[in-house]
Amino acid sequence: MRIILLGAPGAGKGTQAQFLMGKYGIPQISTGDMLRAAIKAGTELGLAAKKVMDEGKLVSDELIIGLVKERIAQDDCKNGFLLDGFPRTIPQADAMVENGVAVDHVIEFDVPDDVIVSRMSGRRVHSASGRVYHVEYNPPKVEGKDDVTGEELVIRPDDQEDTVRKRLAVYHEQTEPLVTYYKAQAEDGKCQFHSVKGTKPVEEVSQSLASMLG
Ligand code: AP5
Ligand code: ZN
Numbered sequence: 001m002r003i004i005l006l007g008a009p010g011a012g013k014g015t016q017a018q019f020l021m022g023k024y025g026i027p028q029i030s031t032g033d034m035l036r037a038a039i040k041a042g043t044e045l046g047l048a049a050k051k052v053m054d055e056g057k058l059v060s061d062e063l064i065i066g067l068v069k070e071r072i073a074q075d076d077c078k079n080g081f082l083l084d085g086f087p088r089t090i091p092q093a094d095a096m097v098e099n100g101v102a103v104d105h106v107i108e109f110d111v112p113d114d115v116i117v118s119r120m121s122g123r124r125v126h127s128a129s130g131r132v133y134h135v136e137y138n139p140p141k142v143e144g145k146d147d148v149t150g151e152e153l154v155i156r157p158d159d160q161e162d163t164v165r166k167r168l169a170v171y172h173e174q175t176e177p178l179v180t181y182y183k184a185q186a187e188d189g190k191c192q193f194h195s196v197k198g199t200k201p202v203e204e205v206s207q208s209l210a211s212m213l214g
Helices: 014-025 030-041 042-052 061-072 090-096 113-120 161-175 177-187 202-213
Strands: 002-007 028-030 079-086 105-110 123-128 131-134 192-197
Touching: 002 014, 002 177, 014 028, 014 131, 014 161, 014 202, 028 030, 028 061, 030 042, 030 061, 030 123, 061 090, 090 177, 105 177, 105 202, 113 161, 161 177, 161 202, 177 192, 192 202
Parallel strands: 002 079, 002 105, 028 079, 105 192
Antiparallel strands: 123 131
C-alpha cells in the first residue's frame, strides 16, 4: 500500500505514521526526519537545509525530489510506503507522476490553525526514531523520556510560535493546493482521496484511518 499523508505542520502526520507503520508493515518516509538526520550528521544536505528549516520555509524541490527518489528505490519500499511531509508542492507531486510513482491513498488531515499553534508548544520528539509525543495529549510513560529507548526527548527548534505561524502560512500557500490536485486525481481514478478530522483524540483518528484504508 502506498499512502500520502497530507496536512499542515502539527496536524498529526508523524503521530499517525507510527500507527500505520505498525498496522500495515510499511516504512514511513518523513522528509522532515530525513533532513533533521542530515543536519545532525553534518552532511552537505544538512548544512543547506538547516537555515531554511529554522526559518520555517521549504527546502528546494530539487534537493527533496532527489532525496525521496533515492529512498523509494530501496528494498524495504517494494511493498509500499507512507509518505509523511512529501509531496509539499505541485512540482514535487508532478515529479512523482513523471517518475511513474503511483499512490493508492491520499489522506488529508483537517485541523484549524489555532489548534495547531497550541499543540506545537507541547510537542516533544525522540530525534533518533522520529517518535512524537505531547506533554498533555500523548504523554510518554516517563516524563521527558522516550517509551522505547528511555532516551531524552527534545523540543524541535522550529516549534517556536512565530516559526509555527510562518510554517502555517507556507502550508496554505504552497502545500494546500495539493488537496485540489489529488481530488482531481481521485476523480480520474488514479488514487483514493480521504479527509480525516485531525482534531479528534489520537486513537479516534487512528480508528478512522483504519476504516478508510481497510
Ligand atoms: P516536517 O518535519 O515534515 O514538519 P511538518 O510538516 O511541519 O509537520 P510536523 O512534523 O510539524 O507535524 P506532524 O503533522 O507530523 O504532527 P505530529 O504528529 O508531530 O518538516 C519540517 C521542515 O522540513 C519543513 O518546515 C521544511 O523546511 C522541511 N521539509 C520537510 N519536507 C519537505 C518537503 N517535502 N519539501 C520542502 N521542505 C521540506 O503532531 C504534532 C503534535 O500534536 C505532537 O505533539 C503530537 O503528540 C500532537 N498530536 C498529534 N495528533 C494529535 C491529536 N489527534 N490530538 C492532540 N494532539 C495530537
Ligand atoms: Zn512530522
